[in-house]
Amino acid sequence: MLETQAQGFTILIAEDDDGHADLVMEQLQDAGLRHPIVRFRDGQEVMDFLLPPAGGPARARPCLLLLDINMPRMDGITVLRRLKGDPATRSIPIIMLTTTDDPGEVAACYRLGCNLYITKPVAFQAFSETIQRLGQFLEVLQVAAP
Amino acid sequence: MDLAAPLQSLILEHSGLGMAHVQDRQFRWINARFAEIFGTRPEHLVGASTRSIHPDQATFEAFGRAAYGALEREGRYAGDLRLRRVDGSLFWGYLVGSFVVPGHPEEGAIWCLEDVSVRMEAQLERDDALRLNRKLIASSPTGILLYRASDGGCILANEAAARIVGGRAEDLLGQNFRRVRAWVEPGLLAGAEAALATGSEQMLETTMTSSFGRVVRMSCTFVPFETRGERILMLMVADVTERAQAERERERLMGELEQKNKELETLVYVASHDLRSPLVNIQGFSQRLGNGLAELERLADNAGSVAALRNAALPLLRDRLPAALEYIRASGAKMDAIINGLLRLSRAGRMVLRTEPLDMNRILEAAEAAMAFQFQEAEGVLQVEPLPPCSADPVQIAQVFSNLLDNAIKYRRPDQPLRVRVSGRAGDGLAVYCVEDNGIGIPLEHRGRIFDIFQRLDPKGPARGDGLGLTLVRRMVERNGGRIWAESAAGAGSRFCVELPTV
Numbered sequence: 001m002l003e004t005q006a007q008g009f010t011i012l013i014a015e016d017d018d019g020h021a022d023l024v025m026e027q028l029q030d031a032g033l034r035h036p037i038v039r040f041r042d043g044q045e046v047m048d049f050l051l052p053p054a055g056g057p058a059r060a061r062p063c064l065l066l067l068d069i070n071m072p073r074m075d076g077i078t079v080l081r082r083l084k085g086d087p088a089t090r091s092i093p094i095i096m097l098t099t100t101d102d103p104g105e106v107a108a109c110y111r112l113g114c115n116l117y118i119t120k121p122v123a124f125q126a127f128s129e130t131i132q133r134l135g136q137f138l139e140v141l142q143v144a145a146p
Numbered sequence: 147m148d149l150a151a152p153l154q155s156l157i158l159e160h161s162g163l164g165m166a167h168v169q170d171r172q173f174r175w176i177n178a179r180f181a182e183i184f185g186t187r188p189e190h191l192v193g194a195s196t197r198s199i200h201p202d203q204a205t206f207e208a209f210g211r212a213a214y215g216a217l218e219r220e221g222r223y224a225g226d227l228r229l230r231r232v233d234g235s236l237f238w239g240y241l242v243g244s245f246v247v248p249g250h251p252e253e254g255a256i257w258c259l260e261d262v263s264v265r266m267e268a269q270l271e272r273d274d275a276l277r278l279n280r281k282l283i284a285s286s287p288t289g290i291l292l293y294r295a296s297d298g299g300c301i302l303a304n305e306a307a308a309r310i311v312g313g314r315a316e317d318l319l320g321q322n323f324r325r326v327r328a329w330v331e332p333g334l335l336a337g338a339e340a341a342l343a344t345g346s347e348q349m350l351e352t353t354m355t356s357s358f359g360r361v362v363r364m365s366c367t368f369v370p371f372e373t374r375g376e377r378i379l380m381l382m383v384a385d386v387t388e389r390a391q392a393e394r395e396r397e398r399l400m401g402e403l404e405q406k407n408k409e410l411e412t413l414v415y416v417a418s419h420d421l422r423s424p425l426v427n428i429q430g431f432s433q434r435l436g437n438g439l440a441e442l443e444r445l446a447d448n449a450g451s452v453a454a455l456r457n458a459a460l461p462l463l464r465d466r467l468p469a470a471l472e473y474i475r476a477s478g479a480k481m482d483a484i485i486n487g488l489l490r491l492s493r494a495g496r497m498v499l500r501t502e503p504l505d506m507n508r509i510l511e512a513a514e515a516a517m518a519f520q521f522q523e524a525e526g527v528l529q530v531e532p533l534p535p536c537s538a539d540p541v542q543i544a545q546v547f548s549n550l551l552d553n554a555i556k557y558r559r560p561d562q563p564l565r566v567r568v569s570g571r572a573g574d575g576l577a578v579y580c581v582e583d584n585g586i587g588i589p590l591e592h593r594g595r596i597f598d599i600f601q602r603l604d605p606k607g608p609a610r611g612d613g614l615g616l617t618l619v620r621r622m623v624e625r626n627g628g629r630i631w632a633e634s635a636a637g638a639g640s641r642f643c644v645e646l647p648t649v
Contacts, residue, residue, distance in 0.1 A: 019427035019473040026434075070419060075595075099422040102415065122422055124429040 031135025043074030084113035169254030238266035295377035298322035312357030341368035363390040424477030506533035526564030534572035554583040
C-alpha cells in the first residue's frame with residue numbers, strides 16, 4: 001500500500017473488450033509502469049465508480065482514465081462529456097484509447113475536453129510501442145489530487 | 147276595307163317584306179322585295195315554278211309536304227329553310243304562309259319571306275360553339291362541376307368528375323356542395339366558400355377518399371363567375387394521384403440513395419472499428435503465443451531436468467497459451483459474425499419490393515397468431531386496435547411488426563405482466579402505427595443509437611441479439627417509403643411508431 005501511495009495515482013481503464021484490456025495492461029507493465037490499475041467493462045461501471053449515485057464515498061486517490069469509445073450501456077463519448085461537464089471530475093485526465101481514427105470523432109473528443117486521443121494500432125509492434133510510450137509518459141506525469 | 151284598292155296594292159308592292167301568291171306550284175304574283183331577295187325582278191319569277199327557289203327536288207318536296215300539311219292542319223306555316231337565288235347561291239329564308247281563302251287551297255297561298263342568313267349563320271355558329279363546349283366538357287380528362295352559389299346545387303358534372311370522385315355523373319347533379327360531408331375534411335368546402343367570398347380563383351391540392359373507397363390525390367381549382375345574374379362556382383378537379391405517387395417514389399429513391407450512402411459509411415466505420423477490434427486481439431495474442439513458444443524453447447534449452455522443465459513450462463502450457471488461443475479463436479468468430487451481419491443487412495437492401503394495398507388488421511392478426519405461444523409464455527396481453535390500411539410490401543411489413551412485437555417480449559419488465567398495444571391512424575397520404583409496451587423502455591441517451599448497426603445496448607440485459615434487429619426493421623420501413631422512430635422513457639415502456647404511405 002505504501003508503494004502504491006508513492007506511485008501517486010491510479011490508472012482506470014474503461015474497456016469492454018477483455019483481450020484489449022489484457023494487452024493494454026501487459027504493455028503498460030512491460031513499460032515499467034507500476035501504478036495500480038483498475039479495469040471497468042463499460043461506461044456505466046466507470047461512472048458509478050467516479051460519480052457514485054446517491055452520494056457514495058468519494059474517490060480517495062488521484063486517478064487517470066484510459067477510455068474506450070464503443071462500449072455497451074454507456075459509450076465513451078457520454079462518459080467523457082459527463083466527467084468533463086462535472087466540476088467534481090473535470091480535473092481527471094482522460095486519454096481516449098480506441099480503435100477508431102475517424103477525424104470527426106477525434107475532433108469531437110477534443111472539443112469535449114479529452115486530454116489525449118490515441119488510436120490502438122492493429123499491428124502488434126506498433127500497438128506495443130504506442131502503449132509502452134504511453135506508459136513512459138504516465139510514469140513522469142503528475143496528477144493532482146481531487 | 148277602308149283603304150282604296152290602289153293604295154293596298156301600293157303597300158303590297160313596296161312592303162319591306164317579300165310577298166308572293168302561289169297557286170298550283172306557280173308564282174302568280176310577287177312583290178319587288180320578294181324578287182330582290184332572289185336577286186331578280188318580279189316579272190322573271192311570275193309564272194315560274196316554285197321548285198326553282200329550292201336547292202333541289204328533294205328539299206322542294208319535303209318543304210311541300212311540311213308546309214301544306216301545316217296549312218291544312220293549322221292554317222299557317224312558319225319556318226327557316228334553305229332557298230336558292232337565281233344565280234344559284236343559297237341563303238336562309240324565314241317563310242310564313244297562309245291560304246288566301248281559309249279552307250280553299252285551290253285559291254292558292256300567300257307567302258311572306260325574309261332573308262335571315264345573318265341571324266341563322268350567327269345561330270349556327272353559336273350552336274357549333276355550344277356543341278364543341280359540350281364535347282370538350284364531356285371528354286375532358288379534368289373533372290368539371292358547376293354549382294349555383296345561391297343554393298349550392300350542382301347543375302353540371304362531366305364524366306371525368308364522376309370518375310375522379312366516384313359514382314355516376316347524373317348522381318352528382320343536384321347535389322348541394324355545402325351538404326357533401328366528404329368536402330369538409332379535405333378543405334374543399336373551405337376552398338369553395340373562399341372562392342365565392344373573394345370572387346377570385348382558389349387552388350388547392352388535397353387527398354380525398356372517393357365513394358369507391360379509393361384514396362385520390364386531387365388538384366382542385368375553384369372559379370367563381372356570374373352568368374345572367376346567377377352566381378356560379380366552377381370546380382375543376384384533376385386526379386394527380388399518379389403524379390403524387392411518382393413524387394413519393396422519387397423521394398423514396400432519393401431516400402434510398404441517401405440510405406445506401408449512409409450504409410456505405412457504416413460499412414467503412416464497421417470495417418475500421420468493429421473489425422479492427424478483434425484484429426488487435428488476433429495480432430496481440432498471436433504475438434503472445436509466439437513469445438510463449440520462444441519462452442518454451444529457452445526453457446527447454448536451459449532446463450537441467452525434465453521435472454524442472456515441466457515445472458517451468460506448466461503455467462505457460464496450462465494458462466497463458468490456451469488463454470491466448472481462446473482470444474484468437476473468439477476474435478475470429480466475432481469477425482465472422484460481423485461479416486455475416488453485414489451480408490444480411492446488404493441482402494435486406496437488395497430484396498425486390500412488391501408494393502400493394504395492405505390490410506394491416508390481417509397482417510397483425512397473422513403476427514399475433516404466430517407469436518401467440520411467446521405471448522402466452524410471457525403472460526403478456528396483446529391488444530390490437532382497428533388499423534387503417536397502407537401500401538407496402540406485405541412480407542417486409544409483416545417482418546417489421548413481428549420484430550417489434552418480439553422486442554416487446556424480449557425487453558419486458560420481470561416484475562409486471564407484459565401489455566402491448568398496437569394502434570394506428572391515417573391522414574394526408576400517410577398511416578402511422580404505434581407498438582406500445584410497458585417494458586423496460588429505452589434510456590434517452592440510447593434513443594439515437596438503437597437503430598444503428600451492431601449496437602447492443604446492454605450485453606448483460608435480459609435479451610441478447612445480433613445487434614441487427616432494429617437496423618433491419620428500419621431498413622425495411624425506409625425501403626417501403628416510410629419512417630420509424632421510438633418514443634420512450636427508461637422504465638416507462640417503449641413506443642415504436644412506423645409511418646407508411648397509404649397510396
